[in-house]
Amino acid sequence: MKKYLLSSIYLLLSITVFSENNNATTSIEKKDSAVIYFQEGVVQDSLKHYSVASNYFDSAIALYPDYKDAYKQKGLVNIEMRRTDVAKATLIRAYELDTTDVVVIKQLSELYYDYRQFQKAIKFAKKCLNCENSERIIAMSYYEQEDYGNALPLFHDILTKNQTDVQVLYAMARSYLDMEEYPQAINYYKAAIQNDTTQNSRWVYELGLIYYGNDDYKDALASFLKAQDMGYAQTSDFNENIGFVYLYTGDFDKGEKILLGVIATKPGNTDLIRDMAQVFYTRKLYDKSLEYCQKLIEMDRTDAKALYQAGMCFQKKGEKSRGEKMCDQAIVLDPSLDSLRQKKIDMGL
Secondary structure: OHHHHHHHHHHHHHHHHHHHHHHHHHHHHHHHHHHHHHHHHHHHHHOOOHHHHHHHHHHHHHHOOOOHHHHHHHHHHHHHOOOHHHHHHHHHHHHHHOOOOHHHHHHHHHHHHHOOOHHHHHHHHHHHOOOOOHHHHHHHHHHHOOOHHHHHHHHHHHHHHOOOOHHHHHHHHHHHHHOOOHHHHHHHHHHHHHHOOOOOHHHHHHHHHHHHHOOOHHHHHHHHHHHHHOOOOOOHHHHHHHHHHHHHOOOHHHHHHHHHHHHHHOOOOHHHHHHHHHHHHHOOOHHHHHHHHHHHHHHOOOOHHHHHHHHHHHHHOOOHHHHHHHHHHHHHHOHHHHHHHHHHHHOOO
């Protein structure tokens, strides 16, 4: 009985060993086949047959699921084909298999930046600080997150190596603009525009808006005209801004003509008409201001602000009694306007 039992045990052991040896042999054969597919994929990649190469790398991975180099190469060829979703997923798997591969880390930092996943872009770029573009990716990622405290020192470092880096100059201009440091913003806008070879008219227009917002109407007009010459679209906003700049610089006929063209396309825009009345008032053109106040009153007879503005115009023209009555009527319609009268009294006017 014992003899039969021992024979059975030996038989089972033999089967197990054979099975293990057979599986090991199969595994080695699969790896060998995977290597063959991988090598063929590399050949097709060198020939720029990227889709064919990607299929070979897929076959290699199917046979050997932990084939890191196959994931890496598949990711790279899919980047060439602009299949970035596939590339990112594949390179993430390659990184999981080897967290030290600099090529994979670099590509992932760039992909995460392109996908606007800025925190991850920073994380991976910091893993290969010596990689090309790593410092830029980190700096631009901070900038995109409006973390100017971290972005600006890095931008300065980049500019010490290349003072004509247009994208960095523009990013710095925008950073200082957002921080309301206008002189710095203007300086970097000028530098970006000067070094820009693409003739970006939008940057010139944005510079004009900064000048306009800081009451530098002469430079604002120069920038707007330059942007116009460079082909910037003359939208309603553009025409409105340049129209008011003409008024502020004293070219009333040209400014009014442009703004009337804007009003024709926006006939119900009372804010635009009101602003024109105010500009003419500040430039002591009281009859012109009255003309636009009258337009507002015709549109809405309860427009207290327009009535008050008209009253002030008559007072400035020397018709004090008439003007004061109109201001009184306006205050009845809108009691908050009384604060304007009080301000006038406090100023001794």
